[in-house]
Amino acid sequence: MTFRENIGNEQNGIEEFHLEEKPAQVSTKKIPPELRKSRINYYSEPNVIKRFFWRLKEDSQYFRLLMQITFALLVIWIGVEFYLFVKWGESGGQLPFYGRPPGVEGFLPISALISLKYWIKTGIINDIHPSGLFILVAILLIGLFLKKSFCSWLCPIGFISESLWNFGKKLFGKNITLPRLLDIPLRSLKYLLLGFFIWAIFWTMDTQTLKAFIYSPYNKMADVKMYYFFAKISQFALWTIIILVLLSVFIKNFWCRYLCPYGALLGILGLLSPIKIKRNTKYCIDCKLCTKACPSNIKVHKVKTIWSDECTSCLECVQACPVKNTLELKTYITKTRVQNWVFATLIIGLFVAITGLAMITGHWQNKISKEEYLKRFKELDKPLYQHNGGRVPEYGEND
DSSP states (O other): OOEEEEOOOTTTTOOEEEESSOOSSOOGGGSOTTTBOOOOOGGGOOOHHHHHHHHHHHOHHHHHHHHHHHHHHHHHHHHHHHHHHHHHHHTTTOSOOOOOOGGGGGGOHHHHHHHHHHHHHHOOOOSSSHHHHHHHHHHHHHHHHHTTHHHHHTOHHHHHHHHHHHHHHHHHSSOBOOOHHHHHHHHHHHHHHHHHHHIIIIITOOHHHHHHHHTSHHHHTHHHHHHHHHHTOOHHHHHHHHHHHHHHHHBTTHHHHHTOHHHHHHHHHHTTOSEEEEEOTTTOOOOOHHHHHOTTOOOGGGOSBOOOTTOOOOOHHHHHOOBTTSEEEEETTTOOBOOHHHHHHHHHHHHHHHHHHHHHTTOSSOOOOHHHHHHHHHTTTSGGGOOBTTBOOOOOTTO
16 A cells, blocks of 8 residues: 655644555554554553543543443442432331432433423422432533533443443454344334323423422332332343343443433434534545444444434544544534543533532422421322323322
């Protein structure tokens, strides 16, 4: 292979290289030194702290893994706190009191969607699951401005899914890629689920119905009911989870790609994001390493701008590209390059800013008292707390 040097970009000091002929796949060993990304030996820095921040700045996947682990540990901490809270409630207040962690409301997406519509229609932030609303808003804003990055940088389910297919790849040497005839119909499932929830909440529920649901006994204890779903899991639900886990070992991000309505919503919002991954065809050598690295099976080497709703902005393709100035994260309008570490900081910064706003303004903790919780724990098996056929039972003022 031959390269032709073009000196014509003196303003930014970058030399442009073009391929006279681009074969189907190029050996990265033939990339000129001027064009090849340098490999960084982080351990050449003896100072541990400087080495840590250096790697955060230069290695997007190191930064991403750190954020995934941190968020997963936060979720585990919330789970332990909630477990202790439930045990206190089950004991009738005999065990030491542990406060209910508001972060558990992040696992109540239906309640959060209902709270969002109620807030839009009335301007009222309900005091039953207020943190769930703010967590949802934070996730939606991340999707709107920073693409589907929540899925690959923060989401604990996404982290588990990614860990499973990576385990499968190491165990079997590769993952299964479904043919388009199966892949496209299966991908539509998450949009059908999203469409159902949007229709059920935004088209069929009026303001009074929204309020009735939000303040119902069922919704007040929805987080506890969710806990019991897993603590006393049915055989059917257990086998469903086992099957999903097994499928995720063999097929990359099976749940996220085919079934997650959250992912569908963020994928749609991500299309409006002002930040995109762009490929500079002047420098591209068609090595296809970007496409090979993409966990969403996007043909990165064939496009100039990645518009796909499946792109989670994990930046694996950017990291895998061996050529300087070829794959970059840029603002779509101004074409300004966004550094990887800046992008990662924006993700966590936006999430912390929105949830922090909820804490500062007093919309993080709910207004259900300890006494009311003790009362509701005792009567949790009553029909008032069931959700049969998608309907919440009618309740009175004293319920």
